[in-house]
Amino acid sequence: MDIKDIIKPENIVYQKTKLFTEKPLSYCPGCGHGTAHRMLLEVLEEMNIQDKTVGIAPVGCSVLAYEFLDIDMQQAAHGRAPAVATAVKRLMPDKFVFTYQGDGDLAAIGTAETIHACNRGENFTMIFINNGIYGMTGGQMAPTTLPGMRASTCPFGRDTEIMGNPLKITELLAQLPGVYYVTRQAVHTPNAVRKTKKALRNAFEYQKLKKGISFVEIVSNCNSGWKMTPNQSNKWMEDNMFPFYPLGDIKVPQLEKV
Amino acid sequence: MGELKLMKGNEAVAEAAIRAGADGYFGYPITPQSEIMEYLMTEKPYETTGMVVLQAESEVAAINMVYGGASCGRMVMTSSSSPGISLKMEGISYLAGSELPAVIVNVVRGGPGLGTIQPSQSDYFQATKGGGHGDYRMYVLAPASVQEMSDFVKIGFEMAFKYRNPVMILSDGAIGQMMEKVVLFDPIPRRTPEEIEKQCPWATVGKPESRKRNIITSLLLDSHEQEQHVFKLRDKYERMQKEDVKFEKIQCDDAEYLFVAYGSSARICQKAVDIARAQGIKVGLFRPITLFPFPSVELKKLSSQIKGILSVEMSLGQMIEDIKLAVECRVPVNHFGRTGGVIHSPGEVFEALKSTYLGG
Amino acid sequence: MAKVKGAIVVDIEKCKGCSVCIPACNQNVILLAKEVNGKGYQYAYMENPEACTGCVNCAIVCPDGVITVYRTKVEA
Incomplete structure (x- = not known):
């Protein structure tokens, strides 16, 4: 059979969602942000809620997320996305609201906003991309940088005696009564991506119930910051990040399936 | 004539916010302005007009809640006193850069630093020259009575939406704490979501198929675009000078x-x-x-x-x-x-x- | 017996040549081209098109969403 006979519109089984804008992604080759964006958009498309969704972009590599997602978006000051989203959701309780933040944004400068939005039980979805590094500013140490892991501000590896320990913010947030659903996923293999999409779908479905924060961490690579090729970085992530940040559900609501 | 009442300046601000049809107030306690949020929490406008009142975890969070609400075209406000206003300055700069309407009340106390809780006017520079980073101004109203504490909330929202710019009510601890009689203006109903979308076509309320997506941001990485944006802001400030000096x-x-x-x-x-x-x-x-x-x-x-x-x-x-x-x-x-x-x-x-x- | 045949189309100018799709493909269909695109990236292409089953794994992991997947059934 000739390839031309396969490549026909009626034979399409997968293509980029229409909820992406035409703009090429600004992320480095192999960066997980693009896949995370795509899964998010696929969920919004499948739920048919593009017209009811407001997203909050952070400061970090995904500061320009609004350039790529064809939905109404706000760009928040560094770390403040949960406070911004709090007001958006409270003023428009029937819209779908999400924040999209990196580790520096969510777990360092924005720790207070993160914890308090979670503790108040705000009814929005938080998407947390954890790659253990400040990517946009050039690879500095993040709150989630592993012990011994190198970054430009810990060039000899994170020394926990001097620099403190990495923060497992997700486990911490899972303790709070205002947090309804917590899961940790990845986007580096087809299976991981499928699970992430399911988790994001759960998060947005749970948002409808208005029972608190639905929180999806995505452990991701930063091949530029880690100074590896994309596939090397994904392997390194499996060998080093996953033991410290194990994948899987952390807090699952005890209720009938949604 | 509206209702006559004996009130504290801070209470008048709170009552005026409800009557002006505000959609949300986000605050954090600090002397000498805590009565604003206390009054709102006692009046419970969320049960009457539907106005959201929320005590944030910090002044920083409160101003960013204002940013989020304003981005949805809502009438939102916050209040604080000098040290708290310093914390809000980042958010105010973002509001100005993103061209968002909001009312910020500063019941000024003496400084610098933690200073004193007694009245002062030492935040004039901060209020009028920017305060936060970047080329921007706020429209700044200075009430001299409890009556004006009430009236300026309404005028403040009008100006905030006219110019899509943050408005500061620069009061002080004396005006905030003193009691005077005040004629309260008649309540204005809150706008419906449809009215808001009509008045604020730029608001991020969810993108229907009929329009392009709305984006609220102050980020313009191209220097020439940023310069044009700042020129646009300057034109607004010049228009304020022509049309709304009081x-x-x-x-x-x-x-x-x-x-x-x-x-x-x-x-x-x-x-x-x-x-x-x-x-x-x-x-x-x-x-x-x-x-x-x-x-x-x-x-x-x-x-x-x-x-x-x-x-x-x-x-x-x-x-x-x-x-x-x-x-x-x-x-x-x-x-x-x-x-x-x-x-x-x-x-x-x-x-x-x-x-x-x-x-x- | 019906057999599944697949094919992919790569949006060459948006491909950044990250190679994440290569190990994702169990059929070893994909490699990076020797040539580069307008941005200077070697782009993904089907080196062994006849092996493609249209399983969509490559497209799902592609960070830039540049892969469109086609699949059809053919009678053996």
Whole structure:
């Protein structure tokens, strides 16, 4: 059979969602942000809620997320996305609201906003991309940088005696009564991506119930910051990040399936 | 005529917010303005008008909640006092850069640092010259009575939406805490979501197929785009100067000397004018009501008949710089004022005028 | 017996040549081209098109969403 006979519109089984804008992604080759964006958009498309969704972009590599997602978006000051989203959701309780933040944004400068939005039980979805590094500013140490892991501000590896320990913010947030659903996923293999999409779908479905924060961490690579090729970085992530940040559900609501 | 009530200045702000049809208030406790949120939480407008009232975890969170609400085209506000306003400055810069309407009330206390909880006017620079980073201004209203604490909330929202710019009500601990009678304006219903979308087509409320997506951001990585954006902001500030300067002149027609003062100091100066007039000294009071835009044109006009100006402020002298710029060296301008939370008396002000311009 | 045949189309100018799709493909269909695109990236292409089953794994992991997948059934 000739390839031309396969490549026909009626034979399409997968293509980029229409909820992406035409703009090429600004992320480095192999960066997980693009896949995370795509899964998010696929969920919004499948739920048919593009017209009811407001997203909050952070400061970090995904500061320009609004350039790529064809939905109404706000760009928040560094770390403040949960406070911004709090007001958006409270003023428009029937819209779908999400924040999209990196580790520096969510777990360092924005720790207070993160914890308090979670503790108040705000009814929005938080998407947390954890790659253990400040990517946009050039690879500095993040709150989630592993012990011994190198970054430009810990060039000899994170020394926990001097620099403190990495923060497992997700486990911490899972303790709070205002947090309804917590899961940790990845986007580096087809299976991981499928699970992430399911988790994001759960998060947005749970948002409808208005029972608190639905929180999806995505452990991701930063091949530029880690100074590896994309596939090397994904392997390194499996060998080093996953033991410290194990994948899987952390807090699952005890209720009938949604 | 509206309802007459005896209220604290801070309470008047809160009541006015409900009556103005505000959609949300986000605050954090700090003396001397905590009554604003206390009043709102007691009145529970979320059960009547549907206005959201939320105590945030910090001033930083509160101003960013305002950012989120304003981005949805909602009428939202916050309030604080000097140290808290410093924390809000990042958010205010983002509001200005993203062209968002919001009302921010500063019930000023003495500083710098933690300072004192007593009234002061030492945040003039911060309010009128930007305060946060970048090329921007706020529209700044300076109430001198509890009545104006109420009225300026309504005017503040009007200006905020007219210009898509943050508005500051620069009050002080004296106005915030004092009780006076106030005529409350009749309640205005909150806008419906449909009205909001019509009035604010830029609001992020969910993108229907019929329009492009709305984005609220202050990020313009291309320097030339950023420059054009700042020029656009400048044009707004110039329009404020042309269209919405507010001031009050008291006994200025025959005045040879002028007090220039706003807020609490203006009230004290009014008494000092009476003392001076009783002694045959022709003194007037010029009260800027908008501190930005500053009433420079009117003040310059007045200066042709004046022998000397005394800028009376509860600070080391901040507004005096705007007065000097306005009068362009046509007339001597000096400063008098107590600071650090100390309030000058009318007698002190009068003596200062005498010693400065009348040879003691 | 019906057999599944697949094919992919790569949006060459948006491909950044990250190679994440290569190990994702169990059929070893994909490699990077020797040539580069307008941005200077070697782009993904089907080196062994006849092996493609249209399983979509490559497209799912592609960070830039540049892969469109086609699949059809053919009678053996």
